[in-house]
Amino acid sequence: MAGMFLEICKRLQHPDTKYSDKFNMEELMEAFKGAYMGKVLRVDLSSKKHSVENLNEEEVKLLLGGRGLAAKKYYDEISPDVDPLGPENKVFFMTGPLTGVKLPSTTKFQLSTKSPETGMYLCSNCGGDFGPQLKRSGFDGMIIEGKAPDWIYLTIKDGEVVFGDASSWKGLDSNATLQKLREAIGEKRAGLMSIGPAAERLVRISYINVDTRAFGRGGPGAVLGSKKLKGIAVKGTNVIPVADEDRVLRIWKEAVKDLRTSRANHTKYGTAQYIEAINEFGCMPTNNFQTTYFENAHLVDAHTMKEKYYVKNYHCFNCPVGCGMVCEVKDGPFKGARARTEYETIGMLGPDCGVDDFGAIVAGNDLCDSLGIDTISGGNAVALIMELYERGLITKEDTEGIEAKFGSGTAMVELIRLIGERRGIGDLIAEGMKGVLAKKPEWSPYILAVKGMPFAAYDPRGFYGNALTYGTSNRGACHNVGGWTIRAELQSGAYDRFALKGKGLLVKTIQDNRAYVDSLGICTVVRGSMSFSDNPQGDVLEAVTGYDFTSKLLEIGSRVYTLERLILNREGIRRENDILPERILKEAVPSGPIKGQVLTEDMYREMLDEYYNERGWDSDGVVLDETVNRARLNEILT
Amino acid sequence: MGNGMAENVFPVPGVENIPGVYQNRMKTAQKNTSVITVTVKYLSVLRDKTGIRQEEVSLSEKSVLGDVADFVHRKYKVPDPLIMFVLNGRGWNQHPDRLATTLKNGDTILIFPPVSGG
Numbered sequence: 001m002a003g004m005f006l007e008i009c010k011r012l013q014h015p016d017t018k019y020s021d022k023f024n025m026e027e028l029m030e031a032f033k034g035a036y037m038g039k040v041l042r043v044d045l046s047s048k049k050h051s052v053e054n055l056n057e058e059e060v061k062l063l064l065g066g067r068g069l070a071a072k073k074y075y076d077e078i079s080p081d082v083d084p085l086g087p088e089n090k091v092f093f094m095t096g097p098l099t100g101v102k103l104p105s106t107t108k109f110q111l112s113t114k115s116p117e118t119g120m121y122l123c124s125n126c127g128g129d130f131g132p133q134l135k136r137s138g139f140d141g142m143i144i145e146g147k148a149p150d151w152i153y154l155t156i157k158d159g160e161v162v163f164g165d166a167s168s169w170k171g172l173d174s175n176a177t178l179q180k181l182r183e184a185i186g187e188k189r190a191g192l193m194s195i196g197p198a199a200e201r202l203v204r205i206s207y208i209n210v211d212t213r214a215f216g217r218g219g220p221g222a223v224l225g226s227k228k229l230k231g232i233a234v235k236g237t238n239v240i241p242v243a244d245e246d247r248v249l250r251i252w253k254e255a256v257k258d259l260r261t262s263r264a265n266h267t268k269y270g271t272a273q274y275i276e277a278i279n280e281f282g283c284m285p286t287n288n289f290q291t292t293y294f295e296n297a298h299l300v301d302a303h304t305m306k307e308k309y310y311v312k313n314y315h316c317f318n319c320p321v322g323c324g325m326v327c328e329v330k331d332g333p334f335k336g337a338r339a340r341t342e343y344e345t346i347g348m349l350g351p352d353c354g355v356d357d358f359g360a361i362v363a364g365n366d367l368c369d370s371l372g373i374d375t376i377s378g379g380n381a382v383a384l385i386m387e388l389y390e391r392g393l394i395t396k397e398d399t400e401g402i403e404a405k406f407g408s409g410t411a412m413v414e415l416i417r418l419i420g421e422r423r424g425i426g427d428l429i430a431e432g433m434k435g436v437l438a439k440k441p442e443w444s445p446y447i448l449a450v451k452g453m454p455f456a457a458y459d460p461r462g463f464y465g466n467a468l469t470y471g472t473s474n475r476g477a478c479h480n481v482g483g484w485t486i487r488a489e490l491q492s493g494a495y496d497r498f499a500l501k502g503k504g505l506l507v508k509t510i511q512d513n514r515a516y517v518d519s520l521g522i523c524t525v526v527r528g529s530m531s532f533s534d535n536p537q538g539d540v541l542e543a544v545t546g547y548d549f550t551s552k553l554l555e556i557g558s559r560v561y562t563l564e565r566l567i568l569n570r571e572g573i574r575r576e577n578d579i580l581p582e583r584i585l586k587e588a589v590p591s592g593p594i595k596g597q598v599l600t601e602d603m604y605r606e607m608l609d610e611y612y613n614e615r616g617w618d619s620d621g622v623v624l625d626e627t628v629n630r631a632r633l634n635e636i637l638t
Numbered sequence: 639m640g641n642g643m644a645e646n647v648f649p650v651p652g653v654e655n656i657p658g659v660y661q662n663r664m665k666t667a668q669k670n671t672s673v674i675t676v677t678v679k680y681l682s683v684l685r686d687k688t689g690i691r692q693e694e695v696s697l698s699e700k701s702v703l704g705d706v707a708d709f710v711h712r713k714y715k716v717p718d719p720l721i722m723f724v725l726n727g728r729g730w731n732q733h734p735d736r737l738a739t740t741l742k743n744g745d746t747i748l749i750f751p752p753v754s755g756g
Contacts, residue, residue: 265683265751273682277750280681282727303685487753491722493731593727593746 031057033243033546035097036065041139043154043161045227046087046146050161055140059636064549066096067123067518068560069141070112074121075563075637080571084116084219085202085226087147093134094141096521097545100132100240100317102248103530104255105523107131107317115218116204116226117377117432118452118476121567122218125480125518127316128211130191136236148228155185156234166230171197173370174209177231185233193232196372198420199225204432205377205419209369212340213316216374217453218475219432243546251540255529256320263321266525267313269302270325271343276301278347281490282593283462285352285455287406288383289448289583292459293592296356300346304358314340316523323525329359333410339365344479347457348379353386353412360409364416371420380454381429382415384436387446388425398425444582450477451577460580461589461597463489465503468607471578472507474564480524483510500603504610509534512557519560559631562615566623566633575612575621580604672699674743678706681750684721687714697741703730704737706747716749724748 036055043050055069063069073092082088091113098106109131115122134142138159151166169180174196181192192211199206199221206221207214215221224230242248265273278284279297286294298304305327314324329337339345339362349355349364364382368375388394389404396402400423402414418426428436434452437444448455453476460467465485473482488506489497495506513534517527520541531537534554542548549556565573579585585601612619616627628634679692697705703725710716723730725739725747733739 268683273751274753277681277748277753280679280748281724298691302682490724490729491731491752493729493736496728496732 031547032060032097034241035101035243035545036060037135037138037140037238037240039139040094040141040143041156041159041161042143042145044146045144045148045152045229048148048152048163052139052159061547061549062556062632062636063560063563064096064516064519064553064556065140066094066099066108066110066521067112067125067515068556068563069519070094070110070123071121071560071563071567072636073141073143074112074114075567078114078121082114084114084119085222087145087227089114089223089226090143090145091220091223092141092143095131095135095139096519097541097549099521100135101242101521101544103252103318103522103540103544104259105316105319105321105526106521107319108518108521108523109134110518110521111208111215111220113218113220113223115220115452115475116202116222117217117219117434119434120451120475120571120573121564122220122475123481123518123564124215124217124220124475126208126210126213126215127319127523128191128213129189129317130193130210130232130234131521132240132317133191133234133236135240136238137234138236138238144224144227144229147226151228151230153181153184153230154232155181156232157185157187158236158238169230170200172230173197174372175212175369178209178212181231181233185235187233187235190233190235192234194372195221195224195230196370196420198222198371198373198430201420201422201430202226203371203373203420203422203430204435205374205381205430206372207374209372212314212369214374217376217478219374219377221372242544244543247539247543251530251538251543255526258529259320259526262528263323263525266321266323269306270313270323272302272305272325272341272346274343275346275350278343278458278462278486279351280593281462281486282589282595282597283459283466285347285383285448285457285459287354288352288380288387288446289455289459290387291591292462292589292594294351294354294356297351299356300350300358300361305341305346309341309358309362311338319523319526321525327358327362329362332359334359334363334413337363337366339363339369341365344457345375345379348376349382349412352379352383352457354406355409355412356407357409360412363409364413367413367416367420371416373416373420376456377432377454378416378419379457380433380448381419382412384433384443384446385415385418385425385429386411388443391446393443394425400424446583448477448581448583450580451475451573453477456480458486459589460584461599462594463497464500464599464603464607465489465495465497465506467580467584467599467604468503468507468611469510471580471604471608472511472611474561474568480514481511481518483507483514485510498597500607501610503607504612504614507611508558508561508614509554511561512554514557515560515564516553516557519556559633562623562627562631563633563637565615565617565621566628566637569622573621575608575619578608578621673697674699674701674741674745676706676741676743676745676747678710678747678749681748683751684716684749687716701741702735702737703733703739703741703747706741707737710749721749722752724750 177194313322469482470477
């Protein structure tokens, strides 16, 4: 094995070698006894042709899969001058080694593309059936490039790619498009992804609907819209090989048993269980982050949801938890609205818009799904309009007659429609926060975003680590990629939530942890059952792949994060882009449990310095050469 | 725990789940001693166990956070490892004296299952 590996390394060093198409796949994949299919599908929409490429062993060993490999593809193929909505932009979908394997919630796959919302690198992860089906179809990943002359869809059945005419589907909502795709591929159970009318109109906060889950943030739907790709259906019947079937079965049984107790609350209430707690901690965004406590949170919390709106649980692929809560409005003005309403959506469409009607939140969520809009960015966008309206900076003329006041559920829903249909003020807001700031810099005090991506449903004045999370997340203000610090800051005992010291290392560790989990192909909700923590244990990866990554996982996560920052540096991102918006750094919290709390710019910059130091970046946020080498990225980057 | 908790703090079997009974009994029993009142909020799934969103709990002076933990455990049969205590916005283990932290009148204690990202 060692001899073969050395031989491969020698070949890799040859300047003329394009290893992806010259190496013998069987030889390359000898290192792995399972998990990988060894192939990546490349689809050119312009020529309506496709090709198949080999997976590279060296990259797999260093980057694992999923987010890591998707970032590497982006690094290799997307130059800084690429227009996110131009034909030269590409979408890289990558599964991880665990995607589709018979283990809990091995549902995840990853996307990278240039974001229409932020104008820079975007990574996103998603559940549903698509990732597992893509892998069973014979591919670890899929690259979409070019631009179709007219609306099309793709079907992929056990590796066979067919281009279909979707011209008659134009204008269909994203869920109806999923149904069309199901009929087109002729399979009851298939992986499906679609875009809605908002993406067709290039709304920069539009998402990709994947089996009713979503690649939500950053506007990837608009990228597919710009390519006139309405959807993709995939079906696979191949068996995903694993190195040791008996061990995998044992791990599956133990993990499921663990999850029945450790995640019982997720099964019962989903992520909505956190609404009440986050509000009581004093970090619930309220009225466009003007304050951090919502008086009527009990009207939109998990108990209200369960008692009045809950219909059933939704389970992603192989998931025994089923944290998706399908909700339906049974009476009132929003009767019939149906959506899977979770924490972030409730927070942004509810308290952040001042809305205490759970039925309106479900209706807003339902409309976001129909139009194909990210509920987090959508909620921020509506809240911004409401604040502008209440301050008299826009009028009913801009809102097409909508009384856009905080607290109005009807207004919230109609403003979503205004954005999705690019009408009135919605046309400007549909350009995303970056686009809005470019045209209306004077609205900066009311925009809560970093690098163009709006905040998630946590006010960072409530947990200072969360401030660093938003500032340093590799895709803009995101609580997942950036690192969800609340558990550590509240429960671990190691950190005071309002302290500065230590937050740099904390945030880095959580980010690295998340980066490797995103590269594995499993859901973060179940990772604990398989010991994928910041001190990873167990034999899951060895049992699945035949190669023991476990002790290297955190190192891999750090490598992925560093690679992503290298991309951002190349795209011009520096320290000033990591600074939080002025509302957070200048305004004290005016009410609620943390009334008076202040996070000044000096305090924030102190945390940032510590973080850069832990990362091995210079004081301007640029990755140092020695950090690149220490991460062994010099071995795979050209 | 138990240090600092007043005598007769727990109601007789059969009435412990009636909000207010405990508090009234406590005040009656302790009317001649110094008493502090704290607000205890039961968040998320904990509310399923308690049946109430929050209650005012009266304790003898110098009671500590651990006494409230003990009270909740005994009154609602909530297993300790499954709950988290936050006193005035900070986790129990962030206070220097942890569960031995002395309570004062008007304190707010949040009790909930441990949170984790998702």
